[in-house]
Amino acid sequence: MYLSKRIRPIFFLLFPFTLIIMFVIYPIVATVYYSFYDKNTGSLNFNNYMDVISSTNPLYMLVSRTLTRTPPWGALVHNLVWVLVHVPLTIFLGLILAFLLKYYVKGSTLVKTIIFLGMVVPPVVGGLIIRFMFDEVVGIFPAIFSFIGIEALSKTWTNYPQTALFALILGSLWIWLGFSVTVFSAALESIPKSHIDAARVFGASMRHIFLKVIVPQLKPAIMIVTVMTVLWDMKIFDIVYASTGGGPGGSTSVLALVMYSYFARALDYYKSATVAVILTLIITPFIILTIRWLKD
């Protein structure tokens, strides 16, 4: 069958476009529509947004109205804390580990495989492992702190609002570190050996080589890891759901968990859509940043 040059691309694009409309465009439009839909009056307004933002239920609260030194601070703030703590640690430890494994450790492939295990573990299982890691009876962290005599940290971390959020963040570091180490290891391979040799010839120490030669050349990889980690942190769900369920006292709740709770627990699909839109609006700048960077 002959198709003219003008028709041919349309013919081939028809099927994928139909799928995209059905499974991407329509759900997005519907979610935005539902976020404004008032189920009580049947009209479109901002009531869902007002209710979601002003909720004082600790398990649904986006931002706490009272400023306290320890969580709960609200799901949105917890996500931001996650980003502020988890991203720098992931970058820093990922860089150091990748560097050490390349230049100082023999048989580093085995070590990399072990580090990468965290990425292979399903997040829900990861959440349960984290819960046990910080458990007073069987956990490694409380055992270590008990051994060195720090009483305040030798209890079950996930039971206490002061430590629960940080237990999850530290635990997720183990899960996500495999990604950053892999990316940085691959990027390190692309740095010509002659650059390192030249620096050595000029008498640079390994610390200087790392900071002045390697890190600048890893900027693209650092960018990728940063953006991906931020996105991962903003939509974190499984780990929190499986380990603490957002508690105690809402001190570990995050946006995605609030969205899920509205959807599957309260069966309020409209407020769930509202949280989804808020979450998307927060993530969008990072996505735009990534796309621009990839274009460059």
Place this chain on the structure above:
Amino acid sequence: MRGEKRLLAAIVAVIAIIAIVAAILLLYYKPPAPAPTVKLRVIGPWAGKEAEYFMTVLEEYKKINPNVEFEYIIMRAEDLAKVLPLNFEAKTTPADVIITPWGWFIAEMAAKGHVVELTGYINKDDYVAGILDPVTVDGKIYAGPFTMWLKPGFWYRKSFFEKYGLSEPKTWDEFKALLDKIKGISGIKNPIVTGDGVGWPVGDVAEHFIITFAGPQAQLDLIEGKVKFTDPQIRSVFENYLVPLIKNRYFSEPIEWTTAIELWWKGEYGLYFMGTWIAGMVEDANDIAFFPLPGCKGVVGGTDYVFIPKYTPNKDIALEFVKWLITEGQVVHASTPAGKIPTWVKAAPEKLWAPMQDVFRKVKELGLSILPDLDDAIGGDWQILFWDQMKLLWVEPDRLDEILNTLTTQHPKIKGG
């Protein structure tokens, strides 16, 4: 001679006729086909030993209905409540028969038309009074009650009490003295171990304190929203009784509740507040006994409800099974070490598992009235919030007012006016 020949001919003729009739019958008669085997998928909340006891019930049913096979799927009530609404909205069901302790959830699903009505199959008078109320919507019954558990008080090992010369307390002061004695025993971490999971064990302890010190009616009024958590009557229960015990480390920090059983059994803790099912989870049920807080006049009791989703393809077989399960099936279950008693009043008490007969006798002797579970009765989001806030209280007792205020403002009957 001729007569003999005739007789012989007649016999041959009769035999020939019988043979022909038999041949025709063999040719055309088809014996009834055996009933086809049907597999019923049953979702229940029990795992481990509890699941084993329930499997005994299923096996018993298979003996009288060999054409029915079962696939038992474990799903906790809190997980079920998240998964099922989505299935039902899509007009599907993950099982033919579902068992959950959350009556409010079944009522919610029934109101949306997702549950098979059982009104015609259940005689209300055959069951413990009021047990069907949570699953009755507009006068129609949507689930049958299975066996019942009680949350009667603090469990202890008789051998532990004997070894250290301890006895059940009769007054609050004696209770505190008992805790001090246990605290002083070498190897004891805390006098009372606190169970954890998603938070219900700590909620149960709080309810027991409310029933004891504010009275059984306060429990009912809290459910109805007639009394608030911030009311002086309730606040004083927490402030004067529960919080001091938490602050003075009489309770352990929350430990996963099945692990807590093991640690309590090993002697790291002296007491454990838990439901009667604990009797079926310990090595020797004859070595355990319980006491409620001195002066307590009520005990929280609840049941697991059995319901049939509207979207099951095996509705009739499921109905037959449920009818058996909520009557004779209860007798089988209560005779196992599941730690349950029947809600079916026609069940013979002597068939109850022996340790449960003792529990039941003691509850009667103490004159404890059976009350609905506070968070099960209120249900919904508030239930999760209650558990979460109680867990918070256990580790941050100084935040009592904030916690009570949260529970009050989020109570569906107070929040909704």
